[in-house]
Amino acid sequence: MPLYECVLIARNDVTQQQVESVADQIAANLETDGGTVQKREYWGLRGLAYRIKKNRKGHYMLLGLDAKPAFITEMERQLRLNEDILRFMTIRVEAINAEEPSAILSRKPDDRERGFRGPKPPGRFESGRKRDGGEGREEYRARDDRGGDEFPRGGRDDFRGAQRDEFRAAIEE
Numbered sequence: 001m002p003l004y005e006c007v008l009i010a011r012n013d014v015t016q017q018q019v020e021s022v023a024d025q026i027a028a029n030l031e032t033d034g035g036t037v038q039k040r041e042y043w044g045l046r047g048l049a050y051r052i053k054k055n056r057k058g059h060y061m062l063l064g065l066d067a068k069p070a071f072i073t074e075m076e077r078q079l080r081l082n083e084d085i086l087r088f089m090t091i092r093v094e095a096i097n098a099e100e101p102s103a104i105l106s107r108k109p110d111d112r113e114r115g116f117r118g119p120k121p122p123g124r125f126e127s128g129r130k131r132d133g134g135e136g137r138e139e140y141r142a143r144d145d146r147g148g149d150e151f152p153r154g155g156r157d158d159f160r161g162a163q164r165d166e167f168r169a170a171i172e173e
Helices: 016-033 069-082 156-172
Strands: 004-011 036-052 057-066 085-093
Touching: 004 036, 004 069, 004 156, 016 036, 016 057, 016 069, 036 085, 057 085, 069 085
Parallel strands: none
Antiparallel strands: 004 057, 004 085, 036 057
């Protein structure tokens, strides 16, 4: 008989035992049909890439099946009717390695301890413009002596002013 791998995602509302019972029903139906479950892994409650039927998380389960194609179509029909199952995917494979864990279980977890990355740079709300009139960030210090919003000395306005003065001197001569 051909070999299949089926990954199913159940709603996060259901318990792990209910997901296991769905897998037990599949295994019981498969054994009456003459097939076997070669591999069974519960991957846990994991976040979904996008919302599916208003769910952000789901219980993942992998089943390695040795079954007839007719049983797979019936199993998929039953999974489609089950309201607790959000998605499922069944593929045909050449071999099932029942001894080793799958790639999902064998990779390193993301919740590992992260090392110290250095001091945190000042953020907008931590050291931004002070309300008590104290010295603020650099862009608030770059103003002329009158405290206006003009460019600082040596800026664009001073250059135009120098051009204007030269032009007036040339006209007067």
